[in-house]
Amino acid sequence: MGKVQEITVWASGVVQDKEARDVAQCLAAAAAKEGKFIQAFDNYVDLPDRVNVPVRKYARISDSEIEEKYLYENHNPEIVILVEPTLVKGVDVLQGMKGDGCLILNTGRSPEEILKFIPDKTPLKKIACVDAMKICPKAVIDFSGSEGAVEAAGVGVGIGAVLAGAAAKVSGCVTIDSLMSEVGNPEAAKRGFDEVTIKEL
């Protein structure tokens, strides 16, 4: 079985539900465009989500077919993205990360400032910050895509596109070109890619 690259997106329940899902979906769709095998789904156990309760969305990318596709969680994420940056203070968002990992936060603070909140930095290779709300002041609150239903508000039109762009730059999991072709707001994705601040550890 080939290696599956795991991406976990954390967010606040309900208010960031859609944007977080969009990050996972856009990265997966971009990888699919590059011929990769992919999965993208919500954490089933977090649902039904409640306002501001931490929720997780997952993308999984692989060069070969994904053999065990019925997992409930990404157990060893390589890329962790926080739509809600304050979760870094209270939740062990790096759990299961095995090293050479990337952490990307939606914040106007600097990577150095955020690092203070991470007690064990060993699994991290890079930490990156991007102020998604400043770049694209639009966070879509919509429930149509939850519970396995079909997204009706357009994918990647708000801050999710910025964060996906930043993730593409930091991790190289997809190219910015393929990402831009899969998001509703390609310009936001490009600015996320260009404007993210990265610190190598």
Added chain:
Amino acid sequence: MGTKKFLTGLGATATAVKMADVDVITSFPIRPYTGVMMILSQMVANGELDAEFIHADGEHAQLSISHGASAAGARTFTGSSGVGVTYAFETYSPISGGRCPVQMLIADRTLDPPGDFGSEHTDALGCRDQGWIMGWAETPQEVFDNTLIYYRVGEDPRVRLPQFNCHDGYFVSHIPGDVEIPEQSQVDEFLPPYRPVDPLDPQNPLGHGPQIFPDQGPALEAMRHNAMMAAMPVIEEAIDDFGRIFGRKYAPFVEEFMTDDAELVFFINGAHAHTARYAIKHLRERGIKVGLVKIRFIRPWPTDVLQESLSRFKAVGVVETNSSFGIARGGGILAPEVCGSLYDVPQRPLIASFMGGLGGEPITLKEFDFIAEKLKKIAESGKIEKPVYWLGFEE
């Protein structure tokens, strides 16, 4: 030409229901099937789908409304999961006895206790004796296709039976996959409008489901039995036509994988067939001749097909994602049916069942390795050491 979409099993179901142009939809929320009603209600609200959408006050009412709508000649769609399925249990026999071809999606969920969203097939299998056509889909694509196939079979005047269109909750209902969406003209060619034989109609009054005397009972039950048996050739016809029109050819009842030279097979229904296929590829690299037999219809149960298929192997491992406490052989619901099917065959394989995926736990590649190892031992020794293994609890 159709289009390709990345859809969950629920998204695939809703798309197929829309293309089947259903008339009445009845809903009541319960995870994991709820998403399908979220999508369908939006379609009705947007004007994409011209249907009555009725939100009931519970599953019993939900199914009762479906019964009435179907009896009046409407193409009807409903659905549920887990304890929602069992709450409506009383309605299933009247619906099939009234020969109303309601289609009900069951996205499996474990029955209580305790509360658990994970997929286990006991919710649906518990209703297997109620005169409904029943089967499982493995992928969102198969979900889409089965939705159309089930309507076609159930509404056929030779059959006229309701259908449980089942797939695993979360694994299939919530994890998206590629789905080819055909042209509407293809769907229209495959699935003609529903023409009820004897609908309730004020202009032409008649009664359904009256109180009867006991001596009228046997004939009615025999008719329902005959309808279920008549579904066999109708399913074959529908699958043939489906392949011709949509270009996807399914085996009607039993899909085999790497069985040509197999000595051992996994017998399975539903989502876990996906993992089983990869397990088989790896096991074969290690020289173990194992294959897969995936059953697509549980009702009607394809006895003849299974006799022909399974008698070719030395050992069969029935993977049971369900439980029936105290059943014959002491395991799940499928193994006794498999054993029963093969009793009349002189050349029988040895059969053991493997309880796995209960509570919605995924069945892993390692667990399929365990099953293969046990089957190998059974085939070599020529006897089963015990009829049932509980995956994860055994050495």
